[in-house]
Amino acid sequence: MKKICNIIDFIWPILEKSNTNKTQLGQNIQIKKKRFTKSQLDLALNMYEQQKSRIYTIESKSTIFIGIFSTIITLLIFSLNNILTKKIITNLDYFLLLYTTILTVYLLRTIYFSLKALTRKSYHAIDESTFINKNDREITIEIITLVKGNYDTVNKKVDMMAMAHEYALRAITILSIFAFLLIIYSLYCLKDPVFSYLKVTFQYYFCS
Numbered sequence: 024m025k026k027i028c029n030i031i032d033f034i035w036p037i038l039e040k041s042n043t044n045k046t047q048l049g050q051n052i053q054i055k056k057k058r059f060t061k062s063q064l065d066l067a068l069n070m071y072e073q074q075k076s077r078i079y080t081i082e083s084k085s086t087i088f089i090g091i092f093s094t095i096i097t098l099l100i101f102s103l104n105n106i107l108t109k110k111i112i113t114n115l116d117y118f119l120l121l122y123t124t125i126l127t128v129y130l131l132r133t134i135y136f137s138l139k140a141l142t143r144k145s146y147h148a149i150d151e152s153t154f155i156n157k158n159d160r161e162i163t164i165e166i167i168t169l170v171k172g173n174y175d176t177v178n179k180k181v182d183m184m185a186m187a188h189e190y191a192l193r194a195i196t197i198l199s200i201f202a203f204l205l206i207i208y209s210l211y212c213l214k215d216p217v218f219s220y221l222k223v224t225f226q227y228y229f230c231s
Contacts, residue, residue: 036189038182064159067166071149074170074177078146081180085140088187092130092137092194099127122201129194136187146176 103123106116147169154162 034193036186036193038186064163064166067163067170070170071166074173078177078180081177081184082141085137085184085187088137088191089134092133092191096127096130096134099123099130103127122197126194126197129190129197133187133190133194136183136190140180140183140187142180144176145172147172 103120106112106120106123109116112120149166149169153165153169157165
């Protein structure tokens, strides 16, 4: 049963549900120290900037995925159109049709999760209200509260990008296999001397 689940997961990856509780923005933060130093405020700001940088990295990768794979899907659609409009469809055409359809599905899933990674629902940013008429203690607590409130949003972005990566990896694998088969088929049709030499060598060592 486990092997079957692994095969299904390899063909069609599914995002595992997280058991962690959602972080509430209004959740109280208990800090025992009454006096705050400048370094503690700087540390809180650094936490916020690191979180912001992480989000920027995820969204940059997502944008790149969308741009690249959208172009490939456009080319695949033209290929499908050429196959479907042929008067006589051969077995090779049926194979290409199936291959192109599977590849398109994987790429569409990649773009879908990449788009999900770009969403910014429930994301909280620092503005002027964070600093106006507040001392260092209040500002530090406010920033830490914002960072904690963004945990779920950031983790969801990471999950979506991970799923996009999984489907992109499978699409690239399919492309690689097809490219390898195309090279072998081309060498066979052209009766390439290198291919003939490899064939004779293989037969000599393994089939004799």
